[in-house]
Amino acid sequence: MTGALFNIFIFPGVLFIAAFGLAAEYIDRKLCAMLQNRVGPPWFQPVADFIKLAAKEDVIPQHADSGVFKMMPIIAMTSIITAFVYIPMWSTQALFAFKGDLVVVLYLLTIPTLTYFLGGWYSRSVFSMIGAVRSVTQLFAYEIPLFLSILAPAMLADTWSLSGMSQYYNGHPWAILFNVVGFVIAIVSLMGKLEKVPFDIPEAETEIVAGAFTEYSGRLLALFRLAIDMELVIGASLLAAVFLPFGLHLGPWAGFGLYIVKVLFVIALVSLLRTVFARLRIDQMISFCWKVVAPIAFIQFIADLIIKGIHS
Amino acid sequence: MPEREVKIPIGPQHPALKEPESFLITLRGEKITDMTVRLGYNHRGIEKACEQRTYIQDMYLVERVCGICSHSHSTCFIQAVEEIAGLEVPKRAIYIRTLIAELERIHSHLLWLGVAGHEIGFDTLLMYTWRDREAVMDILALLTGNRVNYGINTIGGVRRDITPDQIPQILTAIDTLEERTKYYVKVGTEEITLRERLSGVGKLSKEDAIHLGATGPTARASGVDRDTRRDDPYGAYGLLQFEVITDDHCDVYGRTLVRLGELMESYKLVRQILRQLPEGQIMVKAPRKISAGQAISRYEAPRGEDVHYVKANGTEKPERVKLRAPTLANVQVVAHMLKDGYLADTPIVIAAIDPCFSCTDRAVSIMDSNNGQAGTMDWPALRSYSIEWYRKQGTDFSELNRKFRILMESE
Numbered sequence: 159m160t161g162a163l164f165n166i167f168i169f170p171g172v173l174f175i176a177a178f179g180l181a182a183e184y185i186d187r188k189l190c191a192m193l194q195n196r197v198g199p200p201w202f203q204p205v206a207d208f209i210k211l212a213a214k215e216d217v218i219p220q221h222a223d224s225g226v227f228k229m230m231p232i233i234a235m236t237s238i239i240t241a242f243v244y245i246p247m248w249s250t251q252a253l254f255a256f257k258g259d260l261v262v263v264l265y266l267l268t269i270p271t272l273t274y275f276l277g278g279w280y281s282r283s284v285f286s287m288i289g290a291v292r293s294v295t296q297l298f299a300y301e302i303p304l305f306l307s308i309l310a311p312a313m314l315a316d317t318w319s320l321s322g323m324s325q326y327y328n329g330h331p332w333a334i335l336f337n338v339v340g341f342v343i344a345i346v347s348l349m350g351k352l353e354k355v356p357f358d359i360p361e362a363e364t365e366i367v368a369g370a371f372t373e374y375s376g377r378l379l380a381l382f383r384l385a386i387d388m389e390l391v392i393g394a395s396l397l398a399a400v401f402l403p404f405g406l407h408l409g410p411w412a413g414f415g416l417y418i419v420k421v422l423f424v425i426a427l428v429s430l431l432r433t434v435f436a437r438l439r440i441d442q443m444i445s446f447c448w449k450v451v452a453p454i455a456f457i458q459f460i461a462d463l464i465i466k467g468i469h470s
Numbered sequence: 471m472p473e474r475e476v477k478i479p480i481g482p483q484h485p486a487l488k489e490p491e492s493f494l495i496t497l498r499g500e501k502i503t504d505m506t507v508r509l510g511y512n513h514r515g516i517e518k519a520c521e522q523r524t525y526i527q528d529m530y531l532v533e534r535v536c537g538i539c540s541h542s543h544s545t546c547f548i549q550a551v552e553e554i555a556g557l558e559v560p561k562r563a564i565y566i567r568t569l570i571a572e573l574e575r576i577h578s579h580l581l582w583l584g585v586a587g588h589e590i591g592f593d594t595l596l597m598y599t600w601r602d603r604e605a606v607m608d609i610l611a612l613l614t615g616n617r618v619n620y621g622i623n624t625i626g627g628v629r630r631d632i633t634p635d636q637i638p639q640i641l642t643a644i645d646t647l648e649e650r651t652k653y654y655v656k657v658g659t660e661e662i663t664l665r666e667r668l669s670g671v672g673k674l675s676k677e678d679a680i681h682l683g684a685t686g687p688t689a690r691a692s693g694v695d696r697d698t699r700r701d702d703p704y705g706a707y708g709l710l711q712f713e714v715i716t717d718d719h720c721d722v723y724g725r726t727l728v729r730l731g732e733l734m735e736s737y738k739l740v741r742q743i744l745r746q747l748p749e750g751q752i753m754v755k756a757p758r759k760i761s762a763g764q765a766i767s768r769y770e771a772p773r774g775e776d777v778h779y780v781k782a783n784g785t786e787k788p789e790r791v792k793l794r795a796p797t798l799a800n801v802q803v804v805a806h807m808l809k810d811g812y813l814a815d816t817p818i819v820i821a822a823i824d825p826c827f828s829c830t831d832r833a834v835s836i837m838d839s840n841n842g843q844a845g846t847m848d849w850p851a852l853r854s855y856s857i858e859w860y861r862k863q864g865t866d867f868s869e870l871n872r873k874f875r876i877l878m879e880s881e
Contacts, residue, residue, distance in 0.1 A: 194597040284478050288497075288813070355591050356663050364486040364589045364817040366478075436663040437591025439814040440500060 165243070165253060175242055179387030180204040182425050186390065189429040204387070211380035219373050223280040230277035231374075231381035234270040238388045241266035245395045246324045248414040249406055255321035260312055263320065263396060264305060270389055271297045271351070274360070277382070278370025289369025292440055293353075293360040299447035300350030300357070306455035307343040308400055310462040311336075320399055327403040334403065336465055340458045341401040345427055346451055348393045350443070352386070354428060356435035357443055394424035475503065478813070482511050486589060486817035489827040493804075493820065500812050505805050510835055512828035520791040525551055525625060525760055528788065532778075533619050535793060536829040538581060540619045541567075541574045542771035543778075543793065543829075548623050549704060550767035550780040551788075555625070555760045561706075561748045563627035568705040569743045570614065570622055572736045576647065577606045578772035579729045579736075582824045583654060586726065589817040590667045595657070602650045605643045612636060627753025637744050648737045655730050668723035672807040672819035675720055682806060685799045686774025687732065688823045690716045691724035698770035710742050722815075722822045759786045771796055773824045795829035 165171055183204040191198025218224050244259040246252040252259075271293055278290030312318055314333060315326035327334050350357040361369035368374075374382055398420035405416040438446065476497045482490040490511035496504040516535060520528045529551075533544040545567055552559060580603040587595030607617045614620035614630060622628050658664060674684065679692035689696055697714040699707040715731035717724040764781040774796025781790040800823040807819050835844045847855065860867065 194594045195601055196597055284476055288476070288478070355593075358591060359814070362591060362814065364591070365814055367485055433594045434661075435592070436587070436595075436661070436667050437814075438663060438666065439812055441812070442666055 170242055170247065170253060172239060175239055175388050175391060176384060178421075179384060179391045180208065182391050182394070182421070183387045185422060186425055186429045189426055190433055193430065193433040208380050208384060211375075211383070212377050214376040216376035216378055217373075219281055219283060221282040222373065223282075226276055226280040227373075228378060230273040231378050231385060234273040234385040235381060235388065237266045237269035237273075238385055238392050242388075242392055242395070244320055245392070245399050246321050246403075246406060247395070247417045248410040251324075252321045255319055257322075258318040260308070260318050260320050260323070264308065267351070267389070267392065267396070268297070268301065270385060274370045277374070278372075281370070281373035283373050285366045285368070285372040286370050288366050289360045289372065292366075293370055295440060296350055296353075296357065296360060296443060299444045300347040300451075303343050303447060303451040303455040304347035304351065306452070306459050307340040307347065308396070310340050310455075310459045311400055313459070314462045314466055316466075320396075324399060324403045324406055328405075328407050331404050334401065336462060337401055337458070339454060339461075341397070343451055343455045343458065344397050344401065345424070345431070347447075348397060348424075349428060349431060350447070352390055352393060352428065355432040356438045358432075358437055359440050359443055362437060390425065390428070391421065394421045394428070397424050480816060480820075486820070487827075488585075489825075491825075491827045493816070495808075495813065495816060497813055500814065502808050502811050502813060502816070505808050507801060507805055509801070509827065509831055510833060512831040513833065514828065514831070517791050517793060517832065520788060522787065524758070524786045525788065528791065529623060529625065530621065532791075532793065533621065533623075535795065536826050537618055538578050538826065539574060539771040539773060539776075539829075541570050541622070542769055542776050543795075544621075544623045545571065545705070546767050546769035546771075546776045546778045547780065547791070547793075548625060549769070550765040550778050551625055551760060551782075552756075553765040553767065554763040554780065554782045555756060557626050557754060557756055559627055560751050560754060562631075562750045563752045565706045565743055565747050566628045566630075566632060566752065567623065568707065568710075569632075569740060570610070570620060571705065572739045572743070573606055573610055573613075574620075575772045576733060576736050576740075577603055577610065578824075579733050580606065580647075582729060582772075582821075583726070585821055585824075586722075586818060587664075589821045590664070592664060592667075595654075595664075598650075599654065602647060605647055609640050609643045612639060624753060624756075626756035627751075629753070631752050632747070640740065640744060644737050644740050648734070651730060651733045651737070655734075658726055658730060665723065667818070668726060669719070669721055671722045671815045672811065672822055673721050674803060674807050678806060679720075679803070682803050683799050684774075684803045684823075685796050686771070686824075687725055687728045688774065688800050688803060690714070691728045692720045693718045698768045698775050702768055704767075704769060706743065706746075709746070710739055712739050712742075722818055725822045759784060760788075773797065773826060774800060793832075795826060797823065797825045797827060797830040798832075801825065801827075801830065 167173060184199065184201055187203070188198040218227055241263045243253045244255060244263050274293045275290045278286040278293065312323055314336065315323045317323055317326065353360055361371065366372070371379065371382060398417065402420045406413045408416070478495045478497055480493040480495055481487050482492045492508040492511070494506045495502055516531065519531060523531060529544050529548055532547040533540045535543045580599050584596040584599035584603070587593065587599065610620060611617050613632060613636065614622045622630055674688070674692045676693045679689045679694050684692065684694070693716055695714060695716050698704070699712070700714050712735050715728050715735060717728050719727065760782040762782055762784040764779070767778045769776040776796060777794040779790070779792040780788050783789040804820055804823060808816060811819060836847050837844045857867070
């Protein structure tokens with residue numbers, strides 16, 4: 159019982175992910191600032207932002223559905239934390255694992271976007287509603303390439319479990335080279351999922367203020383922002399587990415250290431990419447995802463299928 | 471089922487706008503079907519204030535019409551005053567004015583480039599251009615003492631001279647800026663997302679640009695070959711070699727290229743001015759009272775053409791001053807450019823005319839918040855309305871007013 163509580167609240171549960179998420183936000187912002195030739199925030203800035211927001215009053219719009227409005231940040235956070243327990247961190251075995259947990263993780267990672275949509279939609283503000291609609295429109299563009307690019311390595315490993323994939327790729331380290339294209343696709347899709355430039359269309363500041371989050375304030379906004387930070391970590395962890403699975407058999411401490419390095423590497427890639435592009439328009443984003451990213455992801459899928467056929 | 475139309479208010483308060491202005495956009499999905507512009511949130515009564523101040527005070531007031539093209543407005547005003555007074559401004563002063571004007575154009579265009587980057591979510595460009603802009607701001611501070619609102623003009627010349635040791639500093643800064651601008655030209659023409667976001671956006675054909683009266687880079691990017699510096703030379707422009715940059719893209723991308731091209735021309739101009747800078751005094755004594763007469767002065771500000779009209783009546787204060795900032799000419803074009811565009815393009819299309827709304831506002835209309843009816847109020851009506859309003863709030867000044875009147879009469 160205490161073990162389970164420890165897992166839920168401290169490690170790898172709420173406390174660890176929250177701390178890691180805030181640290182990841184700091185690293186993302188600092189790196190971005192350095193790339194843009196700025197000084198950037200001090201290390202405690204994300205924590206300070208969180209405390210400041212949490213201390214403020216919650217303002218709920220008069221016409222908003224207050225139940226849905228209040229619930230959405232919590233659902234977003236819960237689904238993200240739940241997804242985390244299936245990702246292998248310090249060894250090839252995750253805290254929990256079963257056949258098909260990969261599908262569950264992908265499913266759980268779709269929920270935050272849906273909460274942004276619902277939260278925005280039930281805010282009953284024009285800016286929130288347009289942002290909400292854009293989030294979902296964008297969801298249909300990046301989700302297919304993301305699924306294809308992550309399912310391709312899974313198929314090569316002949317398992318639908320993240321832990322199983324880790325075991326396979328630690329046994330066959332060179333097999334991961336087949337999935338390099340998939341990694342690139344997954345990074346692009348992750349940028350869409352995390353709503354980072356050039357895919358930050360749903361929260362395009364200069365057009366629709368803050369998109370779905372326009373009406374959020376105080377604790378609810380603090381929770382939403384924390385959920386977004388956690389999503390960054392979990393997205394990076396998923397990519398690290400699927401595409402950079404090496405070194406997990408070296409023991410828990412070395413494995414965990416390597417895990418942190420890998421996650422930071424993915425976050426650094428995201429930060430780099432978000433500094434070098436301008437925001438796309440929603441129609442450009444959709445056509446880019448369907449005409450370029452999805453076909454390449456599909457080719458990766460087919461390639462893995464052929465390799466699998468030759469290999470067996 | 472037809473899609474529902476949604477009305478989105480961009481402004482008066484909105485992150486895309488740096489100044490309060492209202493654009494009410496009607497959307498069908500992401501497409502814009504209709505738009506209305508409302509000006510008048512920034513009325514400052516500058517023209518009226520000019521009539522109550524002396525010419526030299528007016529010059530400083532007019533300089534504050536705009537925070538970016540401040541030298542443009544003060545020079546434009548002063549040219550009109552000098553024309554009425556028949557003053558012969560020394561050559562060196564004219565060259566210094568032109569130098570400051572070109573430095574101001576550099577800082578304004580670099581600022582615009584950053585703002586444009588920000589509007590399309592390319593914040594890296596904003597950070598880079600604004601960092602480089604510091605070089606020209608430092609030079610302006612070195613020459614005039616101020617980063618903006620330079621206050622270098624005075625009636626009959628300029629207030630500060632350029633010393634020989636300042637010239638190499640200016641040239642070094644210009645060299646750095648030229649190199650950086652070449653890099654931005656490269657970014658602008660090669661960076662794929664930037665080009666995707668700018669080309670084909672905010673189309674304005676040559677005919678429409680002329681018909682709707684666009685000026686400045688907005689008109690030149692639609693192929694209208696019009697520049698006051700060349701067509702009606704003022705300052706030292708008649709003696710300098712430069713090209714007027716035009717472009718045939720007719721969109722926001724073209725406007726970006728025109729501004730980048732003008733930056734390169736400005737560097738050339740600054741070097742020429744410093745090379746040709748004549749010796750001599752920097753000002754002539756101007757009379758306090760300007761003889762009766764009137765004049766119109768035109769000036770190519772970074773954003774387009776400034777037009778100032780001054781009417782003098784022989785006293786030390788002007789009888790009438792009329793200012794037209796370039797945004798007033800360009801704001802009509804925005805509604806046209808946004809038709810059938812996307813919501814996502816609204817910020818960049820508005821930003822592409824390099825708007826300065828507070829410079830533009832010359833009138834204010836009063837709108838009834840209950841029935842939306844617009845109208846105007848004259849001074850006595852406004853005064854009695856305010857007295858009545860305060861009385862309703864429980865503040866009554868009529869007793870105080872009466873005592874004050876008795877006090878004034880007894881004296």
